[in-house]
Amino acid sequence: MSHIGIIYWSGTGNTEKMAELIAKGAADAGAEVTCKNVSAASPGEIDGYGVVVLGSPSMGSEVIEESEMEPFVDAVIPKLAGRKAAIFGSYGWGDGEWMRNWAARMKDAGINLLDDGLIAHETPDGESEQECVTYGGRIAAF
Template sequence: MKKVNIIYWSGTGNTEAMANAIAEGAKIDEVEVSLLAVNQASADHVVNSDVLALGCPSMGQEVLEEAEMEPFVESIESVVKGKKLALFGSYGWGDGEWMRNWVERMENCGAQLIDDEGLMANNEPDDEAITNCKELGEKLAKA
């Protein structure tokens, strides 16, 4: 079975809501979907996935959350080469700089970005954002 692993960090639930909708969209026949908060995930979940989605909001000043997500992303940089990968996350007042940087970083590691802009939602995902998340999930399932 194709394995789609979704790993995320979320402080106030907005990126988590995106992750849930992505997982829902990815659940089609012949696809095994795992949804994990980053503190439950290890590099093995990356290595053992056919398709990977990583989610994190814009934190600090346009960076990944620094206690859990940033160290995790750093730990998988050496194993994402050739991996089919999608990035997603919620943001507040910025212009998406954290996501542009994150996409570039993963591309530089050799990951194969499924959606080369990353999927962003402003604050709590609205209906349109949730639909976009479900569609991304379907794309992951078929990637």
């Protein structure tokens, strides 16, 4: 089973909580997992991961976070062509437009994306907590 790298940005902790739950699901399924804030990550490290998992809440106006996550995503997309990836994030008042656009951007770049990403409304709890853990297990089997 390959090493899974989860790299995320989170302003108020909701996407971070999703990342931790996804990491738990993947680890419970037997995968080796590295989970870190994008501020501690470098684009080069993704070469060491079999599945690259990126997380960002919906920010600005239905975009991924622009100061740290967008430059990181922009740098890693060319490296991910033909490879496996997954994306996730929390949102507030929208309808998930940022995730649809992000998924389309990844697929257009030739990335083998798991589903069309996973979204949770604000803090994941109850059913959406379980969805994150399940998604982690599916990433481990991807």
